Amino acid sequence: MEGCCRGCMPCLKRLWDWIWPELHYPSPTIPEIRTVSGDLRIPAPRKKPVQLYAALFDFEARSEEELSVREGDKLSVIEKRGEYVLAKKLTGTLESGLVPANYVALVQDEFAKYKWYYGNINRQKAEKLLLATQNKPGSFLVRISESHSDEYTISARSDKNVFHFRIHRSTIGAYFVSDKVSFATLDELIRYYQNNPRSLGCPLDQPCVQQRELFDMEPWERPREEFQLSRKLGEGHFGEVWEALWTTKNQRVAIKMLKQEDTKLDEFVKEVHALKNLHHPKLIQLLALCTRGEPVFIITELMTKGSLKSYLATPEGQVLTSAHLIYMACQVAEGMAYLEDRHIVHRDLAARNILVGSELECKVADFGLARIIKDSVYTASRNTKIPVRWTAPEAALHQRFSVKSDVWSFGVLLYEMMSRGKMPYEGKNNKEVLEILASGYRLPSPSRCPPNIYRMMMECWAADGSKRPSFHALHSQLDNIYSRIYYKTIEV
Numbered sequence: 001m002e003g004c005c006r007g008c009m010p011c012l013k014r015l016w017d018w019i020w021p022e023l024h025y026p027s028p029t030i031p032e033i034r035t036v037s038g039d040l041r042i043p044a045p046r047k048k049p050v051q052l053y054a055a056l057f058d059f060e061a062r063s064e065e066e067l068s069v070r071e072g073d074k075l076s077v078i079e080k081r082g083e084y085v086l087a088k089k090l091t092g093t094l095e096s097g098l099v100p101a102n103y104v105a106l107v108q109d110e111f112a113k114y115k116w117y118y119g120n121i122n123r124q125k126a127e128k129l130l131l132a133t134q135n136k137p138g139s140f141l142v143r144i145s146e147s148h149s150d151e152y153t154i155s156a157r158s159d160k161n162v163f164h165f166r167i168h169r170s171t172i173g174a175y176f177v178s179d180k181v182s183f184a185t186l187d188e189l190i191r192y193y194q195n196n197p198r199s200l201g202c203p204l205d206q207p208c209v210q211q212r213e214l215f216d217m218e219p220w221e222r223p224r225e226e227f228q229l230s231r232k233l234g235e236g237h238f239g240e241v242w243e244a245l246w247t248t249k250n251q252r253v254a255i256k257m258l259k260q261e262d263t264k265l266d267e268f269v270k271e272v273h274a275l276k277n278l279h280h281p282k283l284i285q286l287l288a289l290c291t292r293g294e295p296v297f298i299i300t301e302l303m304t305k306g307s308l309k310s311y312l313a314t315p316e317g318q319v320l321t322s323a324h325l326i327y328m329a330c331q332v333a334e335g336m337a338y339l340e341d342r343h344i345v346h347r348d349l350a351a352r353n354i355l356v357g358s359e360l361e362c363k364v365a366d367f368g369l370a371r372i373i374k375d376s377v378y379t380a381s382r383n384t385k386i387p388v389r390w391t392a393p394e395a396a397l398h399q400r401f402s403v404k405s406d407v408w409s410f411g412v413l414l415y416e417m418m419s420r421g422k423m424p425y426e427g428k429n430n431k432e433v434l435e436i437l438a439s440g441y442r443l444p445s446p447s448r449c450p451p452n453i454y455r456m457m458m459e460c461w462a463a464d465g466s467k468r469p470s471f472h473a474l475h476s477q478l479d480n481i482y483s484r485i486y487y488k489t490i491e492v
């Protein structure tokens with residue numbers, strides 16, 4: 001795929017043929033938006049990080065269309081068809097067919113429980129960890145691939161070197177290092193290479209020793225001379241936000257500056273801790289800190305189009321098509337699904353807290369209010385300020401914040417996006433908003449909103465939190481809608 005310009009028709013076709021050689025899809029039909037800075041293109045839908053499902057019960061096929069499965073069989077679900085899912089086996093015969101939907105369940109990303117899983121660390125850090133004295137030849141770890149967020153890399157130490165092996169995903173979601181042998185799960189792949197070290201050429205004897213000290217002392221702290229401020233981006237929750245050049249890395253970054261006020265210090269510390277531990281391509285990444293002296297700097301990646309709220313108000317934001325907006329919403333749902341898996345409640349999900357990059361990449365930001373919750377519901381203290389228009393009634397009235405109250409906020413965020421930046425419940429004060437919601441009122445469909453997206457909003461606003469969809473489900477629905485719009489299999 002070399003030399004791909006990521007937009008022109010021949011390249012898109014080549015990309016498509018490369019990903020799905022056996023399928024023929026209609027040509028993409030996404031309009032390009034001409035702007036002063038050039039054309040605003042969105043990429044072809046990604047090679048899907050296929051969700052892993054498992055069969056809950058044995059099922060015997062009764063016709064050719066159906067697929068027999070055994071309890072525990074690993075499956076990828078191609079699509080939902082009424083009461084059935086069209087599923088493909090990830091092991092053995094690789095057959096596909098219909099299975100009753102209630103016979104299968106989604107298996108969550110469980111890698112975090114494995115000692116060898118190090119998540120989003122880069123190649124350099126993997127080498128540093130593995131070459132530390134606590135480790136010996138045969139130590140290994142698995143990390144998220146730097147160039148493909150849905151693929152992984154095994155880093156393994158031999159004597160004095162570290163070798164890296166890319167774990168690829170097939171179109172049906174199986175994992176493989178060499179295309180001779182593939183596996184339904186990452187765990188199975190690792191166990192195979194532990195038992196067959198010759199196949200990899202490098203033994204995988206023991207997981208890299210967790211070096212807490214090394215992680216904690218990571219070079220987050222940098223001298224402030226390394227940063228050259230270039231322009232003020234705006235005023236944030238903690239103080240000013242500036243664009244800057246990180247001179248030693250020649251990287252443009254964003255810097256949040258904290259005015260040293262005792263009241264904010266607490267929240268600030270919480271934000272930094274939340275940021276340090278969360279790594280996902282759809283969450284804003286912490287890069288460095290300057291905590292010695294004042295003002296304190298939090299350095300994060302720079303998102304050139306700023307917050308989604310202000311971007312939607314620009315002339316470019318106003319002419320985004322539904323396809324562009326669905327592409328963006330899908331990314332937010334993906335970032336939130338990562339938080340959902342970790343039982344983290346954001347509590348302030350809104351367009352103002354989503355940051356947008358030059359190619360419409362969207363990242364969830366501002367974990368100032370995020371808390372890791374042990375129970376499924378976090379109760380805030382009564383004097384915490386609450387963004388009522390974005391907050392689920394049970395959270396606004398009884399401080400019962402949960403992943404499901406974030407789902408409500410996601411519905412309001414979808415409203416902000418599809419209305420190209422309208423204020424929700426315009427003309428009403430907070431008290432009136434709570435009253436009309438209690439009487440069953442919900443925001444109306446924005447004028448150019450596809451009906452399936454409005455249905456999704458309404459599902460997010462179910463009065464009973466348990467009836468609201470999960471972020472995983474929202475992400476997968478948005479991803480499907482985006483693919484179908486892109487290849488014009490549905491009209492919007």
Ligand code: ACK
Binds near residue numbers: 310
């Ligand atoms: O809406 P904006 O242009 O985007 O103005 C606000 C302002 O700083 C105060 O929050 C902008 N901002 C915050 N973090 C970043 C970042 N990482 N990259 C770019 N702009 C940012 C935000």
